[in-house]
Amino acid sequence: MTTLTDTLKRRRQQLAQLVDRPIVLWSGGYSSRNFPANTFPFRASSHFLYFAGLPLENAAIRLEAGKLTLFVAEASPTSALWHGASPTRDELAATIAADAAYPLSELKTQIEGAATIAVQDPLTRQEQSRWLNRAIASSKSPQGVDLELTEAIVRLRLTHDDAALAEMRKAAAVTVEAHRAGMAATSNANLEADIRGAMEQVIIANNMTCAYSSIVTVYGEVLHNDRYDHPVRSGDLLLADVGAETSTGWASDVTRTWPVSGKFSPTQRDLYNVVLAAHDACIAKIRPGVEYRDIHLLACQTIAQGLVDLGILKGQPADLVEMDAHALFFPHGVGHLLGLDVHDMEDLGDLAGYELGRTRSQRFGLGYLRLDRPLKSGMVVTIEPGFYQVPAILQDPNHRETYQHVVNWDRLAEFSDVRGIRIEDDVLVTETGAEVLTADLPTERGAIEHLVQP
């Protein structure tokens, strides 16, 4: 069994093979909520976490030739009173196999010529410039040595080692449990918030955090819905996109859609099965070498076919996808990288998601694709097709005109009890195909109904 320190040392060695200069990565600091002592929960920079392994606040690591030097802020004299005894600098160094450890103030003597990546919190970002005595561009558009470093880190973080996968499996297991709790809580729920509470309770009780703001809504067509105050009524579909993150930052990202009553209506069932067919087809196609963009197009094709079969779209599925007609109902990408971030490395813009030389399409049906690379063994991606009736899309006069001959609006009106459906799993690309990390949570309609019914 590989220990954490073995893993961390190997990651540092791998980085040393790609970057031949000193590197300094900061963890970042707390963000104030409404006054300085009332902060949001601390989240360390993912790049720091990848090499340091622990969410230390206000710390930095220097990496060079496979060696790690840790720099941590000195505890204030009163911190033992308010925050308890902290591990000493040397204890921290031993935990993460640092080769040396110093107070943060010593960083100035060892920072000359270092490459870095800008962190998210603005105050630490200012510190980065101050310590390095140069401007640091946004992490989306790094320059010079920082760009070289970014490209090297992307190369490492694109695929996951065993330690990373072990953490992601833990996050997935708790996420599965949270969704089961949400389904079980539905029959007694009045508001969306009741179901969210049941789900997040599981995550909190497992001493994890939410990897992102939960979506728990009967208005699934609002893709990033952040409200939880709507009543849940028999006849509604409930869409829950909720994922756990382990204490060292590894994420899960899962969506299920279930009927509040415990029973899909015939129209809900039909559209659910269209989305599920896309989900299953995409996962079946995953293996090393396959272009993720083609997985996305397979989802589009499968959804178009399903909507033709239901009489909602008219024409040949391939033609419909070519003209982006599927995007009327499935306007986002089929998924994204998953790792230390729920959209892994999205702090780097498209530097991680897009193969060098590729850029986002302007096409309606492709512009929201977050990942455009050939799959490699060890990558983890989400597969999350959906069907939505978004008023801002379907009532857009331009769309109505463009797609007037391929949509049967009268037939669509019969499916008015479906506002949004998404089915999302976390999938590891293996040597021979795919492993669904979240497979313990059913996707099949009958199994879902069984979990919801009291």
Add this chain to the structure above:
Amino acid sequence: MTTLTDTLKRRRQQLAQLVDRPIVLWSGGYSSRNFPANTFPFRASSHFLYFAGLPLENAAIRLEAGKLTLFVAEASPTSALWHGASPTRDELAATIAADAAYPLSELKTQIEGAATIAVQDPLTRQEQSRWLNRAIASSKSPQGVDLELTEAIVRLRLTHDDAALAEMRKAAAVTVEAHRAGMAATSNANLEADIRGAMEQVIIANNMTCAYSSIVTVYGEVLHNDRYDHPVRSGDLLLADVGAETSTGWASDVTRTWPVSGKFSPTQRDLYNVVLAAHDACIAKIRPGVEYRDIHLLACQTIAQGLVDLGILKGQPADLVEMDAHALFFPHGVGHLLGLDVHDMEDLGDLAGYELGRTRSQRFGLGYLRLDRPLKSGMVVTIEPGFYQVPAILQDPNHRETYQHVVNWDRLAEFSDVRGIRIEDDVLVTETGAEVLTADLPTERGAIEHLVQP
């Protein structure tokens, strides 16, 4: 019944009577968690909330002569897809009784000479300087017109109107329910996290947020303990400091300490009753005109008396308090202001907590007092005495020497099953005395045991 808009208009009129110049208050923006699209939940500036009433992100209000002009960022073309249909600017203006409303970009034409208060998020703080074309000092040390504005806002926010109290009562009710859930969950809990999950579930299900990072721990002597991974064992005391905040930002702040087994040991019972006696004595003393510092000293005196009675301290309680011997076991202040912030207006440093001309004491037993003002009707304060055995204090050689003749260390050792006890309620100062907003949650030992036992 007073409507929200009546309340907001009255607050604006009151401010106009105190400040005779234009005022611009910003709400602030989202703070990024690990990448720009993955943010912490938005929390608007409390000063903005007080006058605007709604947590609008990236907005500003201009106040002058009792009139309010609202400035809100224009929704991006894709925001309807991701975030759903938003209320229009005019709808928002009507909801909060704004006299006019413009896109945020128009602010530049109406900002000349305005006073402001610096917000918490650094990016918006930069924006404030940019818009006003001058340096804006930290909210703790405002200068010139900003100081005048700050003093006026403190004067208004120190006491609460009916609308504010209605919100705080809602927060208190949910907080009480959360504590009851935590007690009920204890007999089946393995880790502190299980109890935290049960408590925060209640807050989430009521569509509220936590007003601060919950403390749920068997190591209550760590005053701001942010770990939840310790096992809870029969024989331990569990200290839970958890409070809800309503959607418009009004807070509650409650602590209870209960035995994991459902039954206090004799030593736990004795010390619990000392803390409870201090809690009850302080609340009984609250009425307009009383100095909060004297409430704090009453808590110190009551605790010193109790510890003398138990044989832990030796001497006259008044003498012991005079020499800060109580602070060995009760090192923090007895409470603080409560309102839109859990430590209300602590973004202003001590400008709200301390009467003009008063400053923090350097004394061991008074330095952590957050409030030093005469009480006024309409103030809400917490009352939260405690008893802790903090190693960093009790093993400090200086303290051991200073207090060698007044502590019976052998007797103290018999109370080793008490690491930390705190009992905290939210108290409204009324015309004639006090009203405990959180009175529905028992403090009495037998009632607590009853709620914990399965």
